[in-house]
Amino acid sequence: MLHHDICILGAGPGGATAALHLANAGHRCLLLDRASFPRDKICGDALSGKVLSELRRIDETLPARLAAAPMQVPSWGIDFFAPNGRRLGIPFKPKFDKATDHAAGHVAKRLDFDNFLVEEVRQRPEIDFRENVDVARTERTPTGWQLLDKAGQEVATCRILLVANGAQSEFARKVAGHALEPDHHCAGLRTYYDKVTGLSPDNFIELHFIKDFLPGYLWVFPLPNGQANVGVGMLSKTVAAKKINLRQRLDEILTTHPTLAPRFANAERLGPVRGFGLPLGSKRRSLSGANYMLLGDAGSLIDPFSGEGISHAMVSGRHAAIWAAQAVAKADFSLEFLKNYDKAVYNRLGQELRLSRVMQRLLNFPSLFNIVANRAVNNPTLAETLSAMFMDLDLRERLRQPGFYFKLLFGGK
Template sequence: MEIEKIITEICIVGAGPAGVTTSITLSNMGIAHTIVDASEFPRDKICGDAIDLNVVRVLHAILPGFTENVLTDRNLFSPAAGLRFILPNGKHFDMAQKDERESNNLKPLFHIAKRVDFDELLVGKLNTAVADVRLGTRIDKIEKLDKNWKLYGTGKSGKIEIETKMLLGADGAHSVVLKNVGDVKIDRENYAGAVRQYWKGIEGIHSDKLIEFYFPKSLPLSYFWIFPLPNDQANVGYGMASSYIAKKNINVRKAFEELIKTDPLLVARFKNATPQETVKGYGLPLSGSNRKSFGDGWLLVGDAASIICPTTGEGIGSGMISGYIAAQFLQRAHKEGCYQEKMFSNYNREIHKRLRMDEKVFKLVNTIPAWAFATFLKAILLNKFLQTWIVKKEIKKWIKTAYTKPIQVNLN
């Protein structure tokens, strides 16, 4: 069978939210490129499914009208007015929009949607007039030529070879691009293990669909989550820092299942609920390792660049922002006809600068002894000044930023 050969200036490997964001932004700039993904869509992606205000901000920038016309579909998206943090003793702090709720002017802090649905919607927005979209195309091998890259893979019609000046890795934590350009070693100090399982019929879901983080007494330095979905379903999961998992030799899957069966705050809520799938595990490359995400003729975005928010485990928003930022750097490189490393020297700074505070908090939390973790949480989450400051001021600022302020990218 004849090998299909493609020559392109820019090739994006991976069509998840980060890769699609890069592609749509490049298309809006009129820059032709190729985007490939091993999967056909729809396809499942193990995730917490929380779509935060970072996602809203990027969508406003690249797909005007998407948030108003798509995120409002209540068959797919469940709006969450805020978060509920539940301490080991059962006390909780709600980070929600109390004033706006009464005035019917509520803009959700989160939308919850299964990744199988959200990612398919995004892929459907790829501009095939500018982007050569190759779904169901797995890249098996990458070679560095003199000035270009050569990708070898298998598509729906057989073998395929892609030659490109610029290679962008958007293919997740186990990126084939990363394996060819950077250090693939897992940084246990900036990595987490997690599991996910969809459930139906959980008791006690808040009327405003608050997403819940519960910190179980039996397992410090970890959290259990319940994120409400449409149709009485919920994304339920459990996560823990990999360094603590290794230190205590914890089986995260077994710990998750045991919590549902025995934890006093969870047993009653799951008594009449029904799991919709088997438990699925995944790893989270967290922001904080400062993994180099650029070089001569290559960039990394999303999970491949290790930029999942370390305090929440949320990676869709940070991944999409990295894709948007990558496109700005690529636009300059395209105009100057130069894809050398010097064109991307400030890229790491730009994709990490919104995560620096979370990185510092994560490092601080991991210095706290396990026996003092509950006391630390209580001191922080039940602090009345902090609660008032967040609810009265910060939430309004976050929403205003997401819906009205453009994303600033400093290339220099």
């Protein structure tokens, strides 16, 4: 049977990042995934500047290699469409020059991006990577965890388990006690289209806040070969309370909305509309316990405003690698010691998650949202803040400055 000090469940961005950082530091680990790669993952497919920062921390050459890959398009900003129809275009880099600047973001199907990371994993002898391994159950042992398949056969044992197996993680629910809370959970749909017209020549990602669909939003993200990722997201609490049929509403919006309908008139849907659930980081939850840590979606770390989860998974993967290595070195896998992981993750992401929660609540007040959008046009601080939520600008430092909030509300440079 396989025994490792460190075992990682799930080879998505969080798990792969943790494994690669451990390998960089010379630590061996076992990485298990129930799928074989490449495999699809339902997602918006946007890769923010924070993703590029995390890639650079793994290997300085990774962002350039991603940028050179045909599976992605470089994205230069975000178009917010307010409920009053006003477009607020926010470039990731002010006055960008596509000829000389590195793109600050990208859009790539998760099928391709996750495989891009897994290909890095495959190159590393320190990582024992096993696909098509379905860990159906975990059992506590005196020294850590025993991992079992559906037949009850032992797959592996380990001293510390990094749980990165996604939003539906049974471990997160049953062991860590992460209940599905409709006020901190988003229901989403995603599909792919060909021949959508009016996409930004600079591949700006589009977020549409439509008056009679609030507090949800619709996105259109450009992809290679003229395709687009199109989807909707809304708080599960609202979906249940208003008995909203998201599939029906998506179709209605794309066929009747005055701005969107003409753009989708001759578009072709590629494949089915697929649903998914997003556990949001709008509530601070425990990310660790004795002999385990939760990463990414399994730790409910998704941005409550933008729905972005890839960069947060990668941030948590990096910190999980650091603290797993320290736990092994000190032979201390206690709940108390691993709380250092929680502190590290929330120190990096906590204030951004709080700000996003405030932005998310704005969606309940369309008129207020319109005011924010109107004001952002002439308010560089507000425009930059919206941009910074998607990038790796150090938003945390700004949030600590008292004058920042005055500028945010009342303008000024």
